[in-house]
Amino acid sequence: MLITFEGIDGSGKSTQARRLYEHLKNMGYKVSLYRDPGSTPLAEKIRELVLDFETDPTTELLLFETARSSLVWERVFPDLKEGKIVIIDRFIDSTVAYQGYGREINLGTVNILNHIAIRGRKPDITFLLNVPIEIAFQRLGSKKTRFEDKSYLRRVRDAYILIAHQEKERIVLIDATKSEEEVFSEIIKHLRERFQISL
Numbered sequence: 001m002l003i004t005f006e007g008i009d010g011s012g013k014s015t016q017a018r019r020l021y022e023h024l025k026n027m028g029y030k031v032s033l034y035r036d037p038g039s040t041p042l043a044e045k046i047r048e049l050v051l052d053f054e055t056d057p058t059t060e061l062l063l064f065e066t067a068r069s070s071l072v073w074e075r076v077f078p079d080l081k082e083g084k085i086v087i088i089d090r091f092i093d094s095t096v097a098y099q100g101y102g103r104e105i106n107l108g109t110v111n112i113l114n115h116i117a118i119r120g121r122k123p124d125i126t127f128l129l130n131v132p133i134e135i136a137f138q139r140l141g142s143k144k145t146r147f148e149d150k151s152y153l154r155r156v157r158d159a160y161i162l163i164a165h166q167e168k169e170r171i172v173l174i175d176a177t178k179s180e181e182e183v184f185s186e187i188i189k190h191l192r193e194r195f196q197i198s199l
């Protein structure tokens with residue numbers, strides 16, 4: 001099973017992804033946790049580059065997709081083949097929201113490149129952690145990066161909500177203004193109901 005977490009910076013998605021990973025591991029499931037971009041030597045290098053350099057939107061898009069392709073081929077596919085549950089912090093929807101809606105790259109182009117990078121293997125379930133920009137900014141404090149300009153982030157957040165409505169089957173919209181504990185319980189509840197697994 002492939003589970004992804006999405007949301008704007010400061011939504012708490014990385015915390016929840018890690019909690020789910022620990023929870024599943026403690027329950028005896030074979031599980032791995034990755035971050036996109038990153039989690040292979042090549043993708044980690046690309047992560048550094050893409051976060052350090054301000055490039056034009058297309059170069060940025062290609063870098064994210066190259067990192068994703070490496071992650072999918074070197075980690076995700078082998079793990080899924082072994083029967084592991086794979087959790088990824090960010091994935092294809094980040095590119096639609098950030099590069100497609102945020103940087104205004106043609107959505108058709110983004111979708112084709114996403115499709116190529118993941119070889120058509122979409123996540124089975126995606127948790128979208130939704131918070132207002134103001135809360136995200138408060139949580140980020142001094143940890144802001146160049147991706148966290150307010151009006152840009154607002155476009156990204158609106159895009160995420162739109163994507164969630166377009167893909168209701170796959171994307172679960174979670175109110176991430178709630179406490180860490182409440183958000184986690186909701187995630188577990190969805191997984192139980194959707195996949196009938198004991199959690």
Ligand code: TMP
Nearest residue numbers: 009036037064090091094095098099147
């Ligand atoms: P992270 O810190 O949540 O791992 O994400 C790093 C930054 O990269 C974050 O600001 C969002 C951005 N990003 C994109 O713009 N497009 C993408 O496809 C991905 C995966 C991340």
